[in-house]
Amino acid sequence: MTKFRLDDTVCAISTPLGSGGIGVIRLSGPQAFEAAHRFFKPSKETDIRQARSHTLRHGYIIDAGGNKIDEVVAAFYRSPRSYTGEDVVEISGHGSVVTLRKILDLFISHGLRLAERGEFTRRAFLNGKLDLIQAEAVLDIVEAGSEGASCAALSQLEGKFSSVIRSMREKLIQTSAHVEASIDFPEEEIKTNTLAEIKGTLGDVRETIETILASYERGRRLREGTTITIVGKPNVGKSSLLNVLLGKNRAIVSVLPGTTRDAVEEAIYLGGHCVRLVDTAGMGSSDKPLERLAREKTKEYLDKSELFLFVLDGSAVWDSSDMELSALIKDKEFIPVINKIDLPQNLDRARAGHVIAKHDFCLVSAFTKEGIEALEKKIVRCLENNHGKKEEPVWMLRERQKIALEQGRDAIQAAINSITDQAQPELFALDLKQAMERLNELIGEVYTDEVLDKIFSQFCIGK
Numbered sequence: 001m002t003k004f005r006l007d008d009t010v011c012a013i014s015t016p017l018g019s020g021g022i023g024v025i026r027l028s029g030p031q032a033f034e035a036a037h038r039f040f041k042p043s044k045e046t047d048i049r050q051a052r053s054h055t056l057r058h059g060y061i062i063d064a065g066g067n068k069i070d071e072v073v074a075a076f077y078r079s080p081r082s083y084t085g086e087d088v089v090e091i092s093g094h095g096s097v098v099t100l101r102k103i104l105d106l107f108i109s110h111g112l113r114l115a116e117r118g119e120f121t122r123r124a125f126l127n128g129k130l131d132l133i134q135a136e137a138v139l140d141i142v143e144a145g146s147e148g149a150s151c152a153a154l155s156q157l158e159g160k161f162s163s164v165i166r167s168m169r170e171k172l173i174q175t176s177a178h179v180e181a182s183i184d185f186p187e188e189e190i191k192t193n194t195l196a197e198i199k200g201t202l203g204d205v206r207e208t209i210e211t212i213l214a215s216y217e218r219g220r221r222l223r224e225g226t227t228i229t230i231v232g233k234p235n236v237g238k239s240s241l242l243n244v245l246l247g248k249n250r251a252i253v254s255v256l257p258g259t260t261r262d263a264v265e266e267a268i269y270l271g272g273h274c275v276r277l278v279d280t281a282g283m284g285s286s287d288k289p290l291e292r293l294a295r296e297k298t299k300e301y302l303d304k305s306e307l308f309l310f311v312l313d314g315s316a317v318w319d320s321s322d323m324e325l326s327a328l329i330k331d332k333e334f335i336p337v338i339n340k341i342d343l344p345q346n347l348d349r350a351r352a353g354h355v356i357a358k359h360d361f362c363l364v365s366a367f368t369k370e371g372i373e374a375l376e377k378k379i380v381r382c383l384e385n386n387h388g389k390k391e392e393p394v395w396m397l398r399e400r401q402k403i404a405l406e407q408g409r410d411a412i413q414a415a416i417n418s419i420t421d422q423a424q425p426e427l428f429a430l431d432l433k434q435a436m437e438r439l440n441e442l443i444g445e446v447y448t449d450e451v452l453d454k455i456f457s458q459f460c461i462g463k
Contacts, residue, residue, distance in 0.1 A: 011107045012115035013100050014462030020095030025103055028120055032087040039106050040074050053078035061103050070099050084120050085127030118459025122452060125444060132444025133162045139459055140396055147272035149222040152396050161395050162443055168205045169439040175201055176432040179425050199419045202412050209409040212395055219396035225267055225274035226383055229301040232311035233321035237339040240366035241311060242279040271380035307382055308334035315343035318352050326355050335378055337362045401442055408438035
């Protein structure tokens with residue numbers, strides 16, 4: 001990012017590029033109202049430089065020659081009651097890329113600077129409107145791929161996660177102050193019962209951090225989607241099943257076995273859950289190099305998938321390939337699916353059921369779509385069970401946050417160990433300081449430009 005300054009005024013298109021009903025251009029900074037006055041002509045004569053905060057004006061954008069470019073509505077927000085904490089003007093016009101760029105060029109020609117990626121949210125952070133956890137939650141809301149991800153991100157934007165972190169930090173500050181006092185005044189030696197209280201407080205903070213970290217995988221699944229891999233021997237109808245679940249022809253379907261040679265991955269939404277469906281190559285027994293590589297690719301997904309659809313061909317007999325696959329996934333979460341129920345049945349369901357005990361078959365036909373709705377409902381039930389109870393908070397930790405929490409937890413544990421070993425207060429005072437520093441980094445009480453650059457470079461320009 002270029003050298004960041006808060007004393008200039010920036011502008012950007014804040015809606016996705018492409019034709020749409022509405023497009024929004026945002027201005028933020030000390031010259032926002034003045035720039036709007038230069039190119040926005042309100043329908044009713046008024047000096048918009050005097051506009052009250054949180055008001056709207058209808059009018060037109062005009063160029064330097066007085067020519068109308070677009071009919072718009074301008075929203076005015078005065079500092080500090082705006083998203084960025086600065087004077088902000090948001091101009092909503094028609095969503096033509098050509099028109100929006102033409103309007104943007106007008107403001108740039110007037111001396112405004114094109115905003116960097118995430119600069120509006122970065123300004124909000126630097127102006128104290130958001131802490132760093134809340135700023136990252138903005139990105140999570142923009143990128144939310146499911147209802148659960150959206151709710152979790154909104155909770156973090158509202159400050160619920162930050163409140164937990166600040167509560168832990170306050171406990172550490174109070175504990176550290178007590179320890180530092182004993183160092184400054186050696187005659188005020190920390191009593192045994194007080195040490196026990198300090199140890200208990202640190203233990204509570206550590207357990208809170210552990211609880212947050214324990215939700216990391218659930219949060220990751222909310223953000224990235226749950227990977228569901230379709231497995232089965234060649235020609236059982238895995239690709240056909242994928243296409244039916246997707247509602248479109250994504251994978252090539254053929255009566256010839258081994259058509260799918262590489263994994264095909266697509267995202268869908270089921271019951272408010274983001275799901276990444278993977279169609280894998282059939283696990284046949286051929287020793288040809290291509291088929292062997294395809295089997296290895298399929299085995300890779302055995303390690304990183306949360307749920308499997310184990311597809312069997314109802315018109316074929318149970319054989320060694322089915323047995324091999326059932327052995328590979330027996331300890332994993334899977335749904336056995338018998339496909340091709342529209343054809344004469346040759347599968348010995350009793351034998352298959354004996355091997356994959358404690359699992360109920362889903363009977364479907366990817367050709368007629370019979371049983372597909374029931375399969376989708378079963379997938380959703382499995383996802384809800386795997387994601388835990390809905391009343392449990394899920395924090396969508398980013399990698400930066402996870403690392404800071406782990407380091408803070410380790411520092412707290414080191415302090416607890418020092419107290420247990422009856423070490424001098426100076427030793428665990430350092431550990432407490434490190435733990436507080438990690439929590440301060442987490443919410444952005446301390447930061448570096450490099451950290452901010454890395455975080456906000458992930459945003460789009462208009463946010």
